[in-house]
Amino acid sequence: MKSDLFSSEHMAQQATAPGMTLQNSKSIKYAVNGEMHARQGSMIAFRGNLQFERKGQGIGGMLKRAVTGEGLALMAVTGQGEAWFAHEAANCFIVEMEQGDVLTINGRNVLCFDASLSYEIKTVKGAGMTGGGLFNSVFSGYGKLGLICEGQPIVIPVTAQQPVYVDTDAVVGWSAQLSTSLHRSQSFGSMVRGGSGEAVQLMLQGEGFVIVRPSELKPEKASAH
Numbered sequence: 001m002k003s004d005l006f007s008s009e010h011m012a013q014q015a016t017a018p019g020m021t022l023q024n025s026k027s028i029k030y031a032v033n034g035e036m037h038a039r040q041g042s043m044i045a046f047r048g049n050l051q052f053e054r055k056g057q058g059i060g061g062m063l064k065r066a067v068t069g070e071g072l073a074l075m076a077v078t079g080q081g082e083a084w085f086a087h088e089a090a091n092c093f094i095v096e097m098e099q100g101d102v103l104t105i106n107g108r109n110v111l112c113f114d115a116s117l118s119y120e121i122k123t124v125k126g127a128g129m130t131g132g133g134l135f136n137s138v139f140s141g142y143g144k145l146g147l148i149c150e151g152q153p154i155v156i157p158v159t160a161q162q163p164v165y166v167d168t169d170a171v172v173g174w175s176a177q178l179s180t181s182l183h184r185s186q187s188f189g190s191m192v193r194g195g196s197g198e199a200v201q202l203m204l205q206g207e208g209f210v211i212v213r214p215s216e217l218k219p220e221k222a223s224a225h
Helices: 186-192
Strands: 019-024 027-039 043-054 074-085 091-097 102-106 110-114 118-123 135-140 143-149 154-158 164-167 171-175 179-185 199-205 208-212
Touching (some): 019 110, 019 143, 027 043, 102 143, 154 164, 164 208
Antiparallel strands (some): 019 027, 027 110, 043 074, 091 143, 102 135, 102 171, 110 143, 118 135, 154 208, 164 199, 179 199
């Protein structure tokens, strides 16, 4: 049988080392040798001796989606084998973190991560009064973090001289050393969103970067919960 479908570009190869790699721009492959964590419902295929355990409130109830405050459930994947993860054909990216790195990420953009990474859920400072609060997961430690983004992300440098204002629906994450606060603009909503009334953006100040996606938040499908 012959087809471009069977080219090396599409063919899954046996892993040569444990850990996560990009299978392609829309999926992440993880060679499991022990334990890793992933978004519930994101596993699209696996081979080998793997177990998938739904995490309880200790983890699953902790990752929050921005603004709504709803939980994003996680699962632990244990054993030895290979698993592939994706979410609604969103673009995938791998962030390699080293000791001392701290990254704040919106829960809806988390796909999978090494069990060696530490994380905690924090309410974004200054954003507690918006629609139930803005919750982000703060990752630190040593390991890899797999992220998803609807569309191609934009990474914007933040400097002391130039703070950056972002739509809370579009923000993916930022370097954790940045300070955050809410900025209200009367005209922004009516001009950009076609609405009326007061609009709120997240203002980031300091030295670092912010990641935004080129689309507004859409309701999660029922199957994602």
